[in-house]
Amino acid sequence: MKVVVADNFEAGALKLLEATGAQIVHKPESLEAELADAKMLVVRSATRVTEELLSIAPNLKVVARAGVGLDNVDQDACKKRGIEVMNTPSASTNAVAEFALALILGASRNVPRAHHSMKQGKWEKKVLAGSEVEGRTLGIIGCGRIGSLLAEKARALGMEVLGYNPPPRHDSPHIKYVELDELFGSSDIISLHVPSTPETNGMINKGTISKMKDGAILINTARGSIVEEDALYGACKSGKIRAAALDVFPSEPYSGKLLELENVFCTPHIAASTAQAQERIGELIAQKISSLMSCGE
Numbered sequence: 111m112k113v114v115v116a117d118n119f120e121a122g123a124l125k126l127l128e129a130t131g132a133q134i135v136h137k138p139e140s141l142e143a144e145l146a147d148a149k150m151l152v153v154r155s156a157t158r159v160t161e162e163l164l165s166i167a168p169n170l171k172v173v174a175r176a177g178v179g180l181d182n183v184d185q186d187a188c189k190k191r192g193i194e195v196m197n198t199p200s201a202s203t204n205a206v207a208e209f210a211l212a213l214i215l216g217a218s219r220n221v222p223r224a225h226h227s228m229k230q231g232k233w234e235k236k237v238l239a240g241s242e243v244e245g246r247t248l249g250i251i252g253c254g255r256i257g258s259l260l261a262e263k264a265r266a267l268g269m270e271v272l273g274y275n276p277p278p279r280h281d282s283p284h285i286k287y288v289e290l291d292e293l294f295g296s297s298d299i300i301s302l303h304v305p306s307t308p309e310t311n312g313m314i315n316k317g318t319i320s321k322m323k324d325g326a327i328l329i330n331t332a333r334g335s336i337v338e339e340d341a342l343y344g345a346c347k348s349g350k351i352r353a354a355a356l357d358v359f360p361s362e363p364y365s366g367k368l369l370e371l372e373n374v375f376c377t378p379h380i381a382a383s384t385a386q387a388q389e390r391i392g393e394l395i396a397q398k399i400s401s402l403m404s405c406g407e
């Protein structure tokens with residue numbers, strides 16, 4: 111069975127695929143030529159799986175997205191052709207929850223700003239005094255895989271955790287579920303863990319920011335579209351939002367105006383980028399290959 115891995119794939123994870131005994135073709139020079147007899151196509155976010163691409167892959171049975179978002183896969187076109195689409199959302203849950211926690215601690219204690227300041231030859235002890243997270247309230251918007259795991263980790267640090275997730279979920283003992291306005295008004299730190307949908311896009315805007323506590327901290331490891339850039343810029347500039355830590359942006363790679371602000375900490379969409387998450391992705395895709403092979407594909 112031939113599997114074409116079109117995008118970058120970590121070496122350890124690739125070995126897991128190879129161990130299945132399938133023929134693995136990684137980043138071929140000609141995707142078109144290799145797809146002609148491939149049974150499975152593995153992509154990250156770079157390759158766009160369009161109807162046109164599928165038309166040159168007559169034997170394709172599965173498209174696997176190594177990661178979460180399926181924005182680059184034409185799911186309707188796959189459905190029409192009877193091609194199964196899989197992704198690996200659970201593989202990155204812990205990596206993203208840990209990263210959100212790192213941003214919460216980093217923003218609360220000014221870690222990135224202190225690092226930057228020292229590299230500029232300064233020693234700003236007073237300006238960089240922070241606040242502890244123990245006893246503070248974390249508001250989590252979107253309490254699915256990542257949000258609920260973050261809640262568990264935050265509770266272990268002694269934080270109070272409020273959550274908002276319609277339809278209401280009652281499956282996490284670590285979260286007190288509240289209405290959105292109560293979450294905005296009561297949280298010292300707000301962390302976003304919702305998918306990008308018409309309801310969530312622009313959910314953090316001038317109006318909702320005005321409902322937040324003065325000096326709240328905002329963390330976004332979900333999707334850039336959830337936060338209105340202009341509203342966040344204004345709120346961080348005025349100090350209404352004390353600090354924002356962002357891993358995701360309205361367009362990526364991001365080079366916009368939020369980078370100008372000292373109290374906005376940015377990382378280039380790396381929340382899920384850990385060796386362990388890559389290995390889990392490799393394991394899940396290898397399991398799929400093995401099950402296809404055992405069906406005689």
Ligand code: NAD
Pocket residue numbers: 178179199202203206251252253254255256257274275276277303304305306307309310331332333357358379380381382383
């Ligand atoms: P999930 O589907 O398990 O959880 C999302 C939750 O949001 C669900 O419980 C859903 O009911 C809830 N939700 C949907 N609409 C809502 C709304 N309007 N208000 C409040 N809650 C709402 O997803 P997950 O695996 O926990 O991922 C969460 C987010 O993290 C997604 O946006 C995903 O794209 C993002 N993510 C980012 C990275 C990264 O590298 N930064 C990596 C993985 C996932």
